[in-house]
Amino acid sequence: MSLVTSSLWPIIPVSLLLFVAAWWLVTAALAPLNRIGLELANRNADSIEPVSDTGVPEEVSLLVTELNSLLARMLQALQSQQRFVADAAHELRSPITALRLQVQTLSRSKDDIAISQAVGRLLGGVDRASRLVEQLLALARQDPSSQNGELSRIALTSCVEQAISDLGPFALSRHIQLHSNTLVDSGSNSEPDIDIWGNADSLRIMICNLLDNAIRYIPESGQVQLDILATANKVTLTIQDSGSGIRPEERTRIFDRFYRVPGTSPSGSGLGLAIAKTIVDRHKATISLADSKLGGLSVQIDFPALPD
Known part of the structure; x- marks a missing residue:
C-alpha cells in the first residue's frame, strides 16, 4: 500500500x-x-x-x-430599404395632395359640367396613384435583398408572348402596332422556344414595363418591335420604338428611381426602367440603350446562354 x-x-x-x-x-x-x-x-x-x-x-x-x-x-439591404421607404414617402406625397385638392374642387362644383370635369380629374389622379403603388410594390418584390422567386429554366419566348398579350389592349387603344420576331444564329425564323435561366414572373414584369414605356411615350399610330436573337454565347432581347428617343446625355440617369426625362408625360411613375434594371441585374444580364432603327429608342438586354 x-x-x-x-x-x-x-x-x-x-x-x-x-x-x-x-x-x-x-x-x-x-x-x-x-x-x-x-x-x-x-x-x-x-x-x-x-x-x-x-x-x-x-x-x-x-x-x-x-x-x-x-x-x-445586411447593411446594404438595410440602406436599400431605407432609401426605398424615403423615396416612396416622397413620391406618394404629391399624388395624395393632388387627390385632396381634386376632392375639394369637386365639393365646390355647382353645375353638372364642372362636376363631370372634376370627377374625371379625380379618377385620373386615382389611376396615377394606383399605378405608383403597384410599381412601388413591384420594385420592392424585385429587390435583390428580398430573395423572392427562385430561378429556373424557362422559355423567354413565352414571357414575351404573355407581356404582349397583357399590353395588347393598351397598344390598341393608342393605335400602336406591336411586332415580335424570334431568330436563332443560323438566321432561321421558325419561332422556336428559346430558354434561359430566370424567373418567369419577374421577366414578364420587366418586359411589360419596357413595353408600357414604349407604348406610353411614342405618338399614336406608332410601332414597337420586339426581337429575340439566340446565339451560342447569349440570348438578346431587343425592344425598339418609333418615338422621339432619349438623348444620350439623359441615358445615364434613366435607370434611377423616380427619374423622369424632362418634357415627358407626368402620368408615368419614373419606376418602369428602374424595375427593369433591378430584374436584369438579378438575372446576371446586361441592359443598354441605343438609337432605334424605327427612329426612337432601342433597349437591348443580353442574357447568358444556357450551357449545352
Whole structure:
C-alpha cells in the first residue's frame, strides 16, 4: 500500500499543473470569442459595423470574416430599404395632395359640367396613384435583398408572348402596332422556344414595363418591335420604338428611381426602367440603350446562354 501511495504521490501535483495549464490555454483561446460575443450582445439593433478580428486565432478568423461579410450584406439591404421607404414617402406625397385638392374642387362644383370635369380629374389622379403603388410594390418584390422567386429554366419566348398579350389592349387603344420576331444564329425564323435561366414572373414584369414605356411615350399610330436573337454565347432581347428617343446625355440617369426625362408625360411613375434594371441585374444580364432603327429608342438586354 505504501508502495502504491509513494508511486501516485508525484503524479498528483503534475496532474494539477497540467489541468491548470490546460484551463489557462482554453481560456486564452476562447477570450477573443467571448469578447466578440460580448460586443455583439451590447450592440443596438441597428448597429451592424464589422466585428474586430484583433487577436482572433487563425482557426476562428474565417468565421469572423464570414460574419463581417454577412453584416456588410445586411447593411446594404438595410440602406436599400431605407432609401426605398424615403423615396416612396416622397413620391406618394404629391399624388395624395393632388387627390385632396381634386376632392375639394369637386365639393365646390355647382353645375353638372364642372362636376363631370372634376370627377374625371379625380379618377385620373386615382389611376396615377394606383399605378405608383403597384410599381412601388413591384420594385420592392424585385429587390435583390428580398430573395423572392427562385430561378429556373424557362422559355423567354413565352414571357414575351404573355407581356404582349397583357399590353395588347393598351397598344390598341393608342393605335400602336406591336411586332415580335424570334431568330436563332443560323438566321432561321421558325419561332422556336428559346430558354434561359430566370424567373418567369419577374421577366414578364420587366418586359411589360419596357413595353408600357414604349407604348406610353411614342405618338399614336406608332410601332414597337420586339426581337429575340439566340446565339451560342447569349440570348438578346431587343425592344425598339418609333418615338422621339432619349438623348444620350439623359441615358445615364434613366435607370434611377423616380427619374423622369424632362418634357415627358407626368402620368408615368419614373419606376418602369428602374424595375427593369433591378430584374436584369438579378438575372446576371446586361441592359443598354441605343438609337432605334424605327427612329426612337432601342433597349437591348443580353442574357447568358444556357450551357449545352
